Ligand SMILES: Nc1ncnc2c1ncn2[C@@H]1O[C@H](COP(=O)(O)OP(=O)(O)OP(=O)(O)O)[C@@H](O)[C@H]1O
């Protein structure tokens with residue numbers, strides 16, 4: 153499955169969550185490669201391991217076994233500090249619940265993300281450029297509670313892009329949005345992919361949202377069952 157120049161190369165990933173009553177096998181021997189600039193979506197029923205896979209690939213969680221290479225660097229065995237340095241330099245996350253800082257304005261949320269990752273990041277876009285890209289110019293002084301759901305998700309995407317991550321990872325980014333806002337967010341992802349050649353991994357339940365991507369990976373019960 154390995155191809156030359158892949159940005160993400162994961163092989164034989166297993167993830168077991170140890171809970172009180174049982175061990176949950178969330179990933180069972182998952183291998184996946186993602187090319188630089190590729191837009192990939194991951195679909196599958198609830199509980200099949202989509203979020204776990206995304207978090208392992210993004211270095212938010214470690215796998216029980218298997219390997220993950222990002223841009224040639226192996227994440228397995230890195231210390232938490234080293235892992236957070238890799239994250240700050242290469243990945244941006246968008247979550248279903250936005251996770252914005254409620255007391256900060258939209259602009260401050262972006263600037264804070266830039267400050268946190270300053271050490272690892274390469275060519276930083278300026279906050280205003282990012283706000284224009286996501287269609288939030290004029291709303292930069294609002295706090296999250298003063299924005300619609302769709303706008304909050306745009307702000308969260310802006311924050312994820314703040315340090316110019318090589319990879320944008322999005323977990324159900326349209327899960328809390330109505331269909332018009334979902335479509336607008338999907339259009340934004342397509343634009344970022346087309347104009348910025350952004351590598352995007354998008355987890356979604358929604359087949360229509362998934363079809364915005366160039367490739368759809370289907371998971372079931374901790375495994376990849378279809379990779380088109
Ligand atoms: N922190 C955890 N501790 C124990 N089990 C967990 C934990 N996180 C996830 N799981 C279990 O691992 C499996 C995969 O969960 P995961 O969140 O990756 O699924 P998902 O495909 O993202 O589901 P959804 O579509 O509902 O978000 C599930 O059985 C889930 O219950």
Ligand SMILES: [Mg+2]
Pocket residue numbers: 202203204323
């Ligand atoms: Mg999930």
